[in-house]
Amino acid sequence: MGRLNFRFYKLAVSSDRTAEPPSMLKLEHIYKSFEGRTVLSDVSLSIPQGATHALIGSSGSGKTTLLRLTLGLIPFDRGYVKINDQALLSFTPTEWADRIGYVPQDGGLFPHISGRQNVALVPGLRNWPADRIASRVEELRALVDLDPAILERFPHEMSGGQKQRVAIMRAAMMNPPVMLLDEPMAALDPLIRSSLQQELKSIFQRLGKTVLLVTHDLGEAVFLADCITLLHEGRVIQTGSYRELLLQPADPFVSLFINAQRTLPDLGAVA
């Protein structure tokens, strides 16, 4: 897989002759409308290899639609979704799914099977031998620092944080270059939230994946992501670091959105 990544890397460099680092996940000029109503209009974003990017916006901003079309669940009218410069449409749904590890809101574990079975579901369907699955599960379990006994539990027997970790393991099983997380903290209570936030950050670092985080919580976005894209009414209002959003708002809405957050992270913590 390492070698394969390298090859993709070279491909990306050759096709994109800019000074920017090569982008692993790219959305280019996406347009999407439902029944004549425009939901997304000219949305572009580009996440370099290994970076964590937050897509932020209030409900109705179009971020859920963007998430679903990035996953290949719904078609869109115009534009491209690319991983390693290869467009979504050139893959089968299964091939695409193996390139984006998806962590749904609240973990989205299937309730009828145990944590381990959830994690092993997709590789099992891809006919991985049992020992390969077992060693990959063990590798990821150690990486997300989960008690082995938890894996044998059913989702309804796990805490919110445990579910989240199992869901990350499941998403990482096929070793996809990109991970996509939907509101990873939304369902957690504030205390667990801050400790898991810390851990999530180090898990991302250890995984070394390109991460797209979809959230409505600015604090979370600032803490976890290198770069933030603010989406409003289907358009990208601004993409940049928290510092840029705070000090050089591209639109009055940016300041409005930032000021509307309940607790403002101070600049020192972001560094």
Next chain:
Amino acid sequence: MKLRVSRILCLVALLCALAGRTAHGSEAIVVGSKIFTEGYVLGELAAQAIEASSPPVPVTRKLGMGSTGILFQSLTTGAIDVYADYTGTLTEAIIKNPELKSQEQIQAALLKLGLVMSNPLGFNNTYALAVREQFAHDNDLRTMSDLVRLKSTLRAAFSYEFMDRADGYPGLASKYHLELSPKNVNRMEHSLTYQAIDQNAVDVIDVYSTDAKIRKFNLRVLKDDLDYFPVYQAVWVARKAFVDRYPAQWQALRNLEGTVDESTMLDMNAKADIQKKSLTQIAAEFRGARARVSDSLASRLVHRTVEHLWLVAISLLFSIVIGVPLGIAAVRFHAAGQAILLLSAMIQTVPSLALLCFLIPLFGVGTKPALVALCLYSLLPVVLNTFTGIRSIDPRHLENARAFGLTRRQILFRIVLPLASPMLLAGVKTATIVSIGTATLAALVGAGGYGAPIVSGLSLNDVPTILTGAIPAALMAWIAHGAFEVLGKVLIPAGLQVRT
């Protein structure tokens, strides 16, 4: 995918073969009968006469199948070979020409339908009206004309057949000017009308003139002073093909012509109804032969249990094989889904007797129509619960499964069906328990099972016999309930088990 389809087809073909196994086994003469005591006695009499004839031919008894309509259909489709009926019934219900009076005319008319009628057996079992002896005495009733005086208050219980036949109540009401108030006329299963009159719930019922219950319940038969009721001479009715193929056996039946007079018949009926003798013994006594040793209750019970289980299991298998895909289709295709649900609900509203009647021309008598009927009745709970079970799944799980790259088939088998399984299993459980009850009606078309003693017990007014069918059926339902608890533990994924 192709492989799977052909595998399913193989399974269906196998099931069909299994289902057909008991319907037409070997070359045997099939004797049918109407569903009241005299029908049973005459049916057994015919069966024994054929069994005693030479060359020997095996006989299958399909006794107590229903009324004239069902038997006539069974004869024409070849599901039975011979049964006993009455000349009056034949002209009214089958030839539909009551003007035919002579035996030769009736025989000629029947021959056009491919049927052969014997000469009369010797007794006339006509319709009659009967009242309680005490009621007759109090109101000085001797003839049917005497009833007209009581017309405004008279309460009647008439059998379905009597109510619907031109020579039954409708004609009688106009001939005798005996139009009773509709609220005073109860349509009932014939064998239950005796209970009704005995308990003074009604004043007058229709009876057959050789019915032993007339004696048992101490009823007075009113004289048909206007000669309204046609003559009902008992005769054998057989398929022409049977008569041609088995002349010796037909002759054996014809040897009984003129040998059964009214008192002999009434006597045999009384042995069945009042003395509770077995049919085998009554017929054997008439023929002067020794009764065949009849099976013990235990061995009959085992036999019926096997038949009943077979009916329930096979029909259930079919309804699952058909119902689950229909339920899935109902979720996937919205408009067709509503049609599927509506149709399976409509099937449920067809009365079981009517459904069996429709199925006889298509499937004959015996196990096949019973299996089809049971399967159709089990369909609704299976389809509906599959549909509801799938619809109640959180749609986010389905979307997540797609995002993980699962194919439609994988989503169906790994996610949808497991998540819907508690609901689905509950539907199959309902279908099973309903089937165990409904399968008792299968005896009406000669499919056996626990319904056999219930149907014959009902028509012979014999409660202990009814109970030998009803109690095991209830017990089987109870066991099925327990079995599904265990099955749930095995089939429902552990994550969905209700913790206790």
